Amino acid sequence: MRILIIRSSAIGDVVFASPFATALRRTHPDAHIAWLAEPGIHELLAADPALDEVIVWPKGEWQKLWREGRRIELWRAVRAFRAKLRERAFDVVYDLQGLAKSGFLAWLTGAQRRVGLGSKEGSALLMDEVVERGGDKALIGSEYRHLAEHLGLDLGEFLPRLHVDPAAEQKVLALLAEHGLAPGRYAVFAPFTTRPQKHWTVAAWQALAPRLIAETGLVPVILGGPGDAEAAAGIAAADPRIVNLTGRTRLPEAVAAIRHAALLIGVDTGLTHMGAAFATPTVALFGSTCPYLDNGRANARVIWLAKPCSPCRRRPTCGGSFHCMGDITPAHVLATARGVLGAPHPQEQHA
The missing domain is CATH 3.40.50.2000 (Glycogen Phosphorylase B;)
Structure with missing residues (x-):
């Protein structure tokens, strides 16, 4: 056949x-x-x-x-x-x-x-x-x-599966090593996608990054395409320890970077969904789009505030405020990240 x-x-x-x-x-x-x-x-x-x-x-x-x-x-x-x-x-x-x-x-x-x-x-x-x-x-x-x-196919567990190109893996690990990062010592940030209503704010990423470093020791590595360079630079400005690889990795290298990350935090975008393929601890932020609440992995969480207007998909009704994403706080994301990493999860206000 x-x-x-x-x-x-x-x-x-x-x-x-x-x-x-x-x-x-x-x-x-x-x-x-x-x-x-x-x-x-x-x-x-x-x-x-x-x-x-x-x-x-x-x-x-x-x-x-x-x-x-x-x-x-x-x-x-x-x-x-x-x-x-x-x-x-x-x-x-x-x-x-x-x-x-x-x-x-x-x-x-x-x-x-x-x-x-x-x-x-x-x-x-x-x-x-x-x-x-x-x-x-x-x-x-x-x-x-x-x-x-x-179709009557043999399903198995039927979870996303990606496979790392060895040459791309070598290249991205060498690139990370230039910044003093080894596998398992960094967190991938995937902040970018095609529609503004799916984005978290630059200010929120800026607030999250230094707190993540302080509480977990994981250095944020920003991934994205050449068109995301300006926004990525704004996020990276929050802390000199942030590694900004936006526009510096092709797709196979981004796959390899996610494969070796200790944590992945991202919006509803392709890079975020790759976390399920490698069982990388993942926090996925959803707002205007309908989320999957179960990615099949115990070490993954979806944050979705379930606003009355969500999901609006491609037809926002909020006049551009996009509060379905903006109301997700850095404290909420950090607490969720601690959970997927298996770290203590102290009581705190998500305000």
């Missing part, structure tokens, strides 16, 4: 979906299993032993050709990619994204069986079977677990 998984983006959803590949491998040990992803995202999957192949969809190239009005070249690029997919002769495609773009990619394969998860934007018309999204929303990756159950 030749199987293709399509979940081309985003980082967090690829993390949530990662046990689906393992369940497929456990159920079909002799199958050829491939995963189709966008450039950059593919690096998250490259070291996964459950996969025989990661296929990179040249999305950026197609978009560039479209913007420049080079329609004939775009058509040729699409045809070439279709040929690449069809020469692999996939028997079944699982579209875990359920969007028009992923449905189109599934259709390009020519596979005899195409199964879509919660297909929308018309992609259901390109599927042979659509499985409605389901499962316990409080459990991490529940919709992918629901699909695996529907």
Whole structure:
């Protein structure tokens, strides 16, 4: 059997979906299993032993050709990619994204069986079977677990699994060593994501960092992309001991940094969700989005204040105050961090 998984983006959803590949491998040990992803995202999957192949969809190239009005070249690029997919002769495609773009990619394969998860934007018309999204929303990756159950796969524990690239691991450990940090002696901060209503305030991170160092001895290491540099610099200004690696790590190196962290504190973003993959003690801050309250690990906690307006997702009603996140105090986060680290948890006010 030749199987293709399509979940081309985003980082967090690829993390949530990662046990689906393992369940497929456990159920079909002799199958050829491939995963189709966008450039950059593919690096998250490259070291996964459950996969025989990661296929990179040249999305950026197609978009560039479209913007420049080079329609004939775009058509040729699409045809070439279709040929690449069809020469692999996939028997079944699982579209875990359920969007028009992923449905189109599934259709390009020519596979005899195409199964879509919660297909929308018309992609259901390109599927042979659509499985409605389901499962316990409080459990991490529940919709992918629901699909695996529907398909009768051997689930195992069905928790996120990531695999560290050895070269990336060596590189990030050397980078940390330059700052005097060894594995297990630092805490990763993951403060950044795509929407402002999912952010905790810079002032809150600034207040948390020195207290975390004083009470746990763990040095904060900030991870993020080049576009987060200004906000990261603001957080790092709170204490000279903070290590700011924002924009200095590619995705595989960020994975390795989280793998060796003693603690991970972050907002609803892909890096935070990686904590579950390595059983790294994790404190996840949720506000405008619907949280998983159980990531399957005993050493993880979700802070969600359950405001009446939360989750608002992409339609905030608070006029930009984002108090669902702003009302989470550094004291609350620090107390929760002590809990996941197994440290004493004294009584204190979370005000």
